[in-house]
Amino acid sequence: MGPNYDDRSEIAFFDVETTVPSRPGQGFAILEFGAILVCPRKLVELHSYSTLVRPSNLSLISSLSVRCNGITREAVVRAPFFSDVADEVYDLLHGRIWAGHNILRFDCKRIQEAFAEIGRPAPVPKGTIDSLALLTQKFGRRAGNMKMASLATYFGLGQQTHRSLDDVRMNLEVIKYCSTVLFLESSLPDIFTENSWVSPNATTRSRSNGKTSPPNGVSTINTSVYVQKNGNDDSPGIQIMDESHPMLSLLTSIPEDIKAEEARVFDRADSFDMATLNTEIKIENIEADISMEDRPVSSSGTMSEGCSGYSGFLNLEEVSIPSIIACSYPFYKGGQRIKLLHRGLALQLCLTHLKVRFSIDNKYLSSSGSPRLSFVVDATPALCQVLDTCDCLAEKLAVESGSTSEWRHVVSRKNGFMNSPTIRLHIPTTIADGPRYATEMYRTASTGKLEKLVFSQLDAAELAPLLYPGTFLDAYISLDTYDYQQNAGIRLVAKKLVIHG
Numbered sequence: 001m002g003p004n005y006d007d008r009s010e011i012a013f014f015d016v017e018t019t020v021p022s023r024p025g026q027g028f029a030i031l032e033f034g035a036i037l038v039c040p041r042k043l044v045e046l047h048s049y050s051t052l053v054r055p056s057n058l059s060l061i062s063s064l065s066v067r068c069n070g071i072t073r074e075a076v077v078r079a080p081f082f083s084d085v086a087d088e089v090y091d092l093l094h095g096r097i098w099a100g101h102n103i104l105r106f107d108c109k110r111i112q113e114a115f116a117e118i119g120r121p122a123p124v125p126k127g128t129i130d131s132l133a134l135l136t137q138k139f140g141r142r143a144g145n146m147k148m149a150s151l152a153t154y155f156g157l158g159q160q161t162h163r164s165l166d167d168v169r170m171n172l173e174v175i176k177y178c179s180t181v182l183f184l185e186s187s188l189p190d191i192f193t194e195n196s197w198v199s200p201n202a203t204t205r206s207r208s209n210g211k212t213s214p215p216n217g218v219s220t221i222n223t224s225v226y227v228q229k230n231g232n233d234d235s236p237g238i239q240i241m242d243e244s245h246p247m248l249s250l251l252t253s254i255p256e257d258i259k260a261e262e263a264r265v266f267d268r269a270d271s272f273d274m275a276t277l278n279t280e281i282k283i284e285n286i287e288a289d290i291s292m293e294d295r296p297v298s299s300s301g302t303m304s305e306g307c308s309g310y311s312g313f314l315n316l317e318e319v320s321i322p323s324i325i326a327c328s329y330p331f332y333k334g335g336q337r338i339k340l341l342h343r344g345l346a347l348q349l350c351l352t353h354l355k356v357r358f359s360i361d362n363k364y365l366s367s368s369g370s371p372r373l374s375f376v377v378d379a380t381p382a383l384c385q386v387l388d389t390c391d392c393l394a395e396k397l398a399v400e401s402g403s404t405s406e407w408r409h410v411v412s413r414k415n416g417f418m419n420s421p422t423i424r425l426h427i428p429t430t431i432a433d434g435p436r437y438a439t440e441m442y443r444t445a446s447t448g449k450l451e452k453l454v455f456s457q458l459d460a461a462e463l464a465p466l467l468y469p470g471t472f473l474d475a476y477i478s479l480d481t482y483d484y485q486q487n488a489g490i491r492l493v494a495k496k497l498v499i500h501g
Helices: 063-069 082-093 103-117 131-138 148-154 164-187 246-251 256-267 381-400 460-467
Strands: 011-018 030-038 045-052 097-100 127-130 225-227 238-241 324-331 335-342 348-365 371-378 406-408 422-427 440-444 450-452 472-484 487-500
Touching: 011 063, 011 082, 011 103, 011 164, 030 063, 030 082, 030 164, 045 082, 045 164, 063 381, 082 103, 097 103, 097 164, 103 127, 127 131, 131 164, 148 164, 324 381, 335 381, 335 472, 348 381, 348 460, 371 460, 381 406, 381 472, 381 487
Parallel strands: 011 097, 097 127, 406 487, 422 487, 440 487
Antiparallel strands: 011 030, 030 045, 225 238, 324 335, 348 371, 348 472, 371 422, 440 450, 472 487
């Protein structure tokens, strides 16, 4: 008799450690799987399992992968292949409620891919609890970003090891602590003053009808926990713990956006498809969060001409891939920004002989009403390698920092037009001394000298003929990250353009 998958009440907390792709289209390979089965009534660990996994190609374990989780080629060379442990993984996960930090966007997909690679059906969860999305909504950002490491530090639980079994155990402890805090806040709101650390998101729920009540009134929490069945919002919930458990007020409901994401993960293919070349990424209302648009341009910020045009801008042959890193720093209203560095300095590129693929796109407006301008150029293999590395580093840091936004890849690879990669360059605008382009633009004259282009106003119709498809140019760009309205990525901002011909 095989296991009865219809009668499984345990919650399976799991985590995978993977390789980090070093080139486009490479994908991820699982290096470690770890899981614990948790009793939903007492929140105690019932069973644990972890194993290193040897990828089919050991060369996938790059130095970047090792920096992320410490798992080296030597560590997995004698480990079993995923096909050897697939039965154990399937038995742990199938028919149970899955739980983990950011599992909907990452870990669930890696499990699906691993089973598909060996030609076996993947396990299917009874329900899914993603603590990243759930804690972001219920607990707020009082602990800073929503990385597991930050939450663990906030509660004094020690350092995150980025190893599967340690991480899932830490995940469970974080949920317990967050649940306790929210239980106290919602049960005893009159104790906490407006100057206390109570999250402004803290609410109470009436036991009778589940509706939110004002935070200055005392009410009893409905602590029954239900997890929606996967893929069917009309089906009855699955009760996984009783009403007497006060530690789980955090999990009184699964938000609609989480259920929708769950359906996307299990009912559709991978969601990281890139938009068409002619369609601008819909991040058009970004204000202070991503670029120099609509800001005065400081005269002290003018860069001196150097051997490559601007000082501080690197030619591609000057870029060392292993020297690129991504780091985060505090930004506007407690948020975080990601910065890409090369040997300790902001990474900025001087790109020569770029060919324009599509001319100016001015379909969108900024908050001040000025046009948001961008155009598309072809990307060489060397440029793709640099930008793909930046993409990978920034995306991983964004995920670890708690971002739930959809990552938009900076290099676009779409079939249909010679099947070659492209990038989109943005021309920022400023309202200092009247609306104008913030990008310095030049044109090479017949004598070979540079003529500075001066525009009396923002007029895309006047600019478009200069950037006609097939035109060649040099571009001095910065790599600005953004995370706004559930879209995130790297924005290539043109500081200077030199148009040839």
